[in-house]
Amino acid sequence: MVESSREMxxxxxxxxxxxxxxxxxxxxxxxxxxKPLPKWWLxxxxxxxxxxxxxxxxxxxxxxxxxxxxGVLGYNQRVELEQTMVAAREAQGALxxxxxxxxxxxxxxxxxxxxxxVAGGKTAFADNCAPCHGPGGGGQVGYPSLADDDWIWGGSLxxxxxxxxxxxxFGHDESRISEMPAFGAMLERAEINAVAEYVLSLSGQxxxxxxxxxxxxxFADNCAxxxxxxxxxxxELGAPSLADSIWLYGGDKNSIVRQVTQPRHGVMPAWxxxxxxxxxxxxxxxxxxxxxxx
Ligand code: HEC
Ligand code: HEC
Numbered sequence: 001m002v003e004s005s006r007e008m009x010x011x012x013x014x015x016x017x018x019x020x021x022x023x024x025x026x027x028x029x030x031x032x033x034x035k036p037l038p039k040w041w042l043x044x045x046x047x048x049x050x051x052x053x054x055x056x057x058x059x060x061x062x063x064x065x066x067x068x069x070x071g072v073l074g075y076n077q078r079v080e081l082e083q084t085m086v087a088a089r090e091a092q093g094a095l096x097x098x099x100x101x102x103x104x105x106x107x108x109x110x111x112x113x114x115x116x117x118v119a120g121g122k123t124a125f126a127d128n129c130a131p132c133h134g135p136g137g138g139g140q141v142g143y144p145s146l147a148d149d150d151w152i153w154g155g156s157l158x159x160x161x162x163x164x165x166x167x168x169x170f171g172h173d174e175s176r177i178s179e180m181p182a183f184g185a186m187l188e189r190a191e192i193n194a195v196a197e198y199v200l201s202l203s204g205q206x207x208x209x210x211x212x213x214x215x216x217x218x219f220a221d222n223c224a225x226x227x228x229x230x231x232x233x234x235x236e237l238g239a240p241s242l243a244d245s246i247w248l249y250g251g252d253k254n255s256i257v258r259q260v261t262q263p264r265h266g267v268m269p270a271w272x273x274x275x276x277x278x279x280x281x282x283x284x285x286x287x288x289x290x291x292x293x294x
């Protein structure tokens with residue numbers, strides 16, 4: 001025999017230790033010992049049996065003739081869920097009532113009310129406003145961004161609230177109204193061309209410098225009353241600034257000429273008859289929080 005084989009158990013080694021009994025089963029020569037279960041395992045089994053009896057006594061368990069064994073604690077998940085919901089509704093109801101009673105600046109100043117109002121306003125915005133103003137109020141052509149500090153009608157809580165309640169050019173008695181005249185019927189083509197070049201110059205875009213003088217005179221006579229002498233807009237009239245890079249209908253020459261010739265007018269619905277006062281307040285605080293609130 002070779003040296004290394006001495007460490008291998010030989011049949012005579014195995015025979016020298018007492019052989020534990022086997023169950024007699026044999027699979028491919030592998031036999032199964034017949035040993036008692038480990039103590040720890042048995043104790044865990046007994047413990048779970050005791051636990052389960054306790055469970056049957058206290059908690060709902062077996063199906064029974066008229067339903068199921070209810071257990072002495074009377075525990076019921078559905079009842080528990082209902083209790084949680086009632087508690088949540090009560091907590092919400094209290095906040096909603098506080099928002100109803102508070103002035104907008106008070107909501108703004110109270111961290112709990114403000115957080116709740118912003119969350120509620122965000123949901124209502126997605127449902128009612130996002131189709132026009134874009135998700136997050138980013139705006140699109142014809143629909144102003146509500147997330148910047150460029151306001152047509154004003155960005156204070158009070159002004160936003162007013163816009164939401166009554167809308168713009170909506171036909172409600174209190175709607176904000178103003179109308180840019182169609183200058184196509186009032187000015188010469190050349191005058192419109194010149195004033196458009198002047199408007200381009202106001203926002204620092206490329207323009208025909210030779211036409212600015214004439215354009216500036218046309219502007220002073222026809223446009224300044226609404227858009228301001230420097231073209232920076234007048235909010236009471238809903239006339240947007242023409243001196244920045246934010247445009248409702250486009251800031252290129254064609255868009256400006258089109259607006260001067262045959263103006264478009266945005267319509268924003270009034271919400272006073274569609275949403276409850278608390279939702280409108282929450283929307284106001286939410287819009288104010290988007291970045292441009294004044
Ligand atoms: C049908 C489209 C439409 C829907 C829906 C709509 N808006 Fe407007 N909104 C407009 C338009 C158009 C304007 C711009 C009006 C104008 O040209 O002066 C506007 C203007 C505003 C302004 C004034 C912006 C400024 O610069 O002064 C606010 C604030 C506003 N919307 C908030 C909301 C909120 C909040 C909702 C949802 C409750 C909403 N809007 C739903 C179309 C819409
Ligand atoms: C009676 C007031 C009034 C007068 C006068 C007026 N505008 Fe306007 N203008 C407005 C209003 C209001 C709007 C915004 C329309 C809207 O919100 O839908 C506007 C919008 C515009 C816009 C679009 C701005 C943008 O952001 O897309 C341009 C450009 C413009 N005006 C140029 C002029 C020029 C040039 C004149 C003079 C020839 C003029 N306006 C005269 C009230 C006026």
